Amino acid sequence: MLDNGLIMVCIILVINIVYVSFNTIRMILTLKGQRYLAALISTVEVVIYVVGLGLVLDNLNEIQNLIAYAVGFGLGVMVGMKIEEKLALGYITVNVITKGYDTDVANAVREEGYGVTSWVASGREGSRLNMQILTPRKSELRLYELIKSIDPKAFIITYEPKAIHGGFWVRAVRKGKLPQ
Template sequence: MLENSLVMVTIILVINIVYVSFFTIRMILTLKGQRYTAAAISTVEVVIYVVGLGLVLDNLNQIQNLIAYALGYGIGVIVGTKIEDKLALGYITVHVITKEYDRDLPRILREKGYGVTSWAANGLEGDRMALQILTPRKFELRLYETIKEQDPKAFIIAYEPKTIYGGFWVKNVKKGKLFRNEQKNKEKNI
C-alpha cells in the first residue's frame, strides 16, 4: 500500500513539473509572438494537465497527492524558467552610458557583430557617450563582459523590444556575424 502511494506521489509530481514547464515555455513563446509554436506546445501541455489533474481528483482523499501536485507546480515554474533561460529566445536592447566619451567602444562592439547606435551625451560630471545596442539574448552576458572590460563604471540598462523592423543590423543577424563570432570563440576555447 505504501509503495503504491509513493509511486502515485512521484507520478503526480513529475507530471506537474512537466506540465508547468510546458506552460511556462508556452507563455513566453506567446509573449514573443511565436504563436504557432506556442499552440503546438499547448496541445501537449493540455494532455499532460488532464492526466495529472485526473490522478489527483481520482485520489482526492490522499492528501499527499494534493501536496505532490502543488509541489510539482512550484518546481515546474522554476524548471520552465531555467529552460527558457537556456533557450534565450528573442532579443534585448541595451542602453549604455559610459564614464567618459570613448570612441573605441562602439567600434569594438560593432566588430564583434553587435548592432550599435552611439551619440554624445552630457552627464552630471561631464561628457559621456550613450549607446543603444541590439543583440540576441543568448549573447547578452558576453555583451556585458565586453562593455565592462572597456568601461568598468559604465551604466547599463536592458529591456526586451517587442518589435524589430528594418535597419542595418537586422540584415547582419540574418547573415550570422554574431553566430560566426560565437563559433570562433568556441574554437579558441577548445
C-alpha cells in the same frame, strides 16, 4: 502500480513539473509571437494537465497527492524558467552610458560584431558616450562582460524590443552574421 502511494506521489510530481514547464514555455512563445509552436505545445500541455489533475482528484483522500501536485507546480515554474533561460529566445536592446566620452568603447564593441549606435550625451559630470546595442538574448552575458571589461563603471540598461525594422541589424539577421 498506481496502488503504491510513493509511486503515485512521484508520478503526480513529475507530471506537474512537466505540465508547468510546458505552460511557462508556451506563455513565453506566445509573448514572442510564435503562435503555431505555442498552440502545439498547449495541446500537449492540456493532455498532461488533465491526466495529472485526474490522478489527484481521483485520490483526494490522500493528502500527499495534493502536496505532490503543489510541489510539482512550484518546481515546474523553476524548471520552465531555466529552460527559457537556456533557450534565450528573442533579442534585447542594451543601452550603455560610459563614465566619459570615449569612442574607442563603441569601436571595441563593434569589432566584436555587435551593431552599435552611439552619440554624445550630457551627464551631471560632463559628456558621456551613450550606446544602443541590439543583440540576441543568447549573447547578452557575453556583451555585459565585454562592456564591463572596457568600462567597469558603465551604466547598463536592458529591455526587450517589441518590433525591429531596418538598418544594419535586419541585414545581419538575414545573413546569419550576429554574435552568438
